[in-house]
Amino acid sequence: MSFSMHGIGVSGGIAIGYAHLTSNARIEVPQYMLDRKHIKEELARFDEAILATRAELETLRHHIPANAPAELSAFLDMHLMFLGDSMIAEAPKRLIRETQCNAEWALAQQMEALVARFEEIDDPYLRSRQEDVVQVVQRVLKALTGPPSHLPLDVDFGVERILVAHELSPADMVLFKNAHFAAFITDLGGATSHTAILARSMGMPSVMALHNARGLIRDHDLLIVDGRDGVVVVNPDESVLAEYRLRQNQWRIDTDKLKRLKTSKSATLDGTPIELMANIELLSDVNAVKASGAHGIGLFRSEFLFLNRSDLPSEDEQYESYKAVAEALDGKPVTIRTLDLGADKQAPWGHTVADNPALGLRAIRLCLAEPGLFQTQLRAILRASVHGQVRILIPMLVSFMELRQTLQRIDEARDSLRRDGLKFDDGIPVGGMIEVPAAALSAGFFAEQLDFLSIGTNDLIQYTLAIDRADDSVAHLYDPLHPAVLKLIQYTLRAGAKAGKPVSVCGEMAGDPLLTRLLLGLGLRTFSMQPASLLQVKQQVLKSHLEELTPMAQRMLKNTDPDRTALLLNRLNG
Ligand code: PEP
Ligand code: MG
DSSP: OOEEEEOEEEEOSEEEEEEEEOOSSSSOOOOOBOOGGGHHHHHHHHHHHHHHHHHHHHHHHHTOOTTSOTHHHHHHHHHHHHHHSHHHHTHHHHHHHHHOBOHHHHHHHHHHHHHHHHHTOSSHHHHHTHHHHHHHHHHHHHHHHSSGGGSOTTOOOSSOEEEEESOOOHHHHHHHTTSOEEEEEESSOOTTSHHHHHHHHTTOOEEEOOSSHHHHOOTTOEEEEETTTTEEEESOOHHHHHHHHHHHHHHHHHHHHHGGGGGSOOBOTTOOBOEEEEEESSGGGHHHHHHHTOSSEEEEEGGGGGSSOSSOOOHHHHHHHHHHHHHHTTTSEEEEEOOOOBTTBOOSSSOOOOSSGGGSSOTHHHHHHOHHHHHHHHHHHHHHGGGSEEEEEEOSOOOHHHHHHHHHHHHHHHHHHHHTTOOOOTTOOEEEEEOSHHHHHTHHHHHHHSSEEEEOHHHHHHHHHTOOTTOGGGGGGOOTTOHHHHHHHHHHHHHHHHHTOOEEEOSGGGGOTTTHHHHHHHTOOEEEEOGGGHHHHHHHHHTOOHHHHHHHHHHHHHOOOHHHHHHHHHHHHO
16 A cells, blocks of 8 residues: 655655664664574573673662662562563574564564463453563563674665654664665654764655654565655555656765855955865765765764763873874864763763763763863864864854853863873864753853854754754644844854854755754854765855845844745745
């Protein structure tokens, strides 16, 4: 049966391919076939994971704090009991043997079967015990998926495959980066979540917030994913398929045409130079940066070096990565943002997830609370600074005390490198991200103390409008054009200009060609974005006349009539 679904298009382009469903488990579970000769190893791997999980639960059981509620011990006993039950410890092994599937998949299938049985129980208390089954299985899955090398991420399926998931975390996306998927679609997620940002950086058409794709689509269904309009067509008929193939071709032709702009000078019609920089997450993104003709890297999200691993990257390992990026950029600026973990980017080690992680120990707050972790990273960045034009960027600054402490930590890292006789660029520029309304309203102070500012509009919008950027149920309220957001951007740009310090925008607004002229009109001269968007933004810059844009942008900033917003933006984009 053919039907279509609508969600949020988070990354443009059209993909046509066959559905590849991932498990319903909250940890995304890979599925692959094993060679007969590897079955024994897989069974041993499964047994080891069960043993490791048992050891973990027993350790927890022995370290229950004296003031913990009495139920905690009973709860852990119950989890140990479930873990020992043959339904969890043995049944998946039968599946591995019979179907030659991998251990994670077998366990996830067994979990789903058990959950379905619990669903049939009338007694609400007993029915709710399915949660415990899920939690125990999640623990075993974590033990199994620990080292990412177990995942079949370099499998070439031979045909175009589209990943269909209930939810994907940014860490999952990094793992899927090398898999040969043509597109991905999810039930949950928002357009500026880090998962969506990664999809754009991979240039992969993607649609999120489809709500029930995982339930309605079956493995191997033929799908069309239109990442621009947020549409997914399931099992299309011949005429729809032909129409989308045409659109897909047109998209490719347009993208190819844009490539001609790579070497043209980035300036407005009146000759004002506009700097177009790139955002990256991993060293491997550098090729896309070069292909885009970017002036440098305006945001290197260094926290991606810390995901999908149970240990921390050492100073040397970090140094090698930063150095490689600095060298690859060949003297162009490389802005390394210090660790921004927390909220939707959780590392498997360290802190427990708070009730409200976006407002918790995130970004610079986490780094200041973990001086050892921060020093290691600062030393690595400083050491890399001799290999290019490296700059340090501090995420989510809010208070003046935080800034003072951060600058002290950077001085301490400098001192320790001097003591060790290691070289670094003593004049390395240090900048701060303006991502919280309090920081925007104090931009004058931050601009005076720092060498540059960068506005993180993804978080600035989230914190100004009180909208969780990863929550699709409030995605319709996430509004970059809200006058409060535009005022904070303009206020920050003006504060930077007054202090004589450059200000860029590195949130997703900078990469949206529909907003380029608005940002130019507000006074922005440096944009940093996913390399995939850079030439589209350049195209807008090249046809802009600043004198015309400035008064039009002011009109948008003062507009309080929601019906006029689209009209004003259309006029601006002329
Ligand atoms: C932002 O918040 O706009 C930003 C660039 O940082 P991130 O998206 O990594 O939170
Ligand atoms: Mg941010």
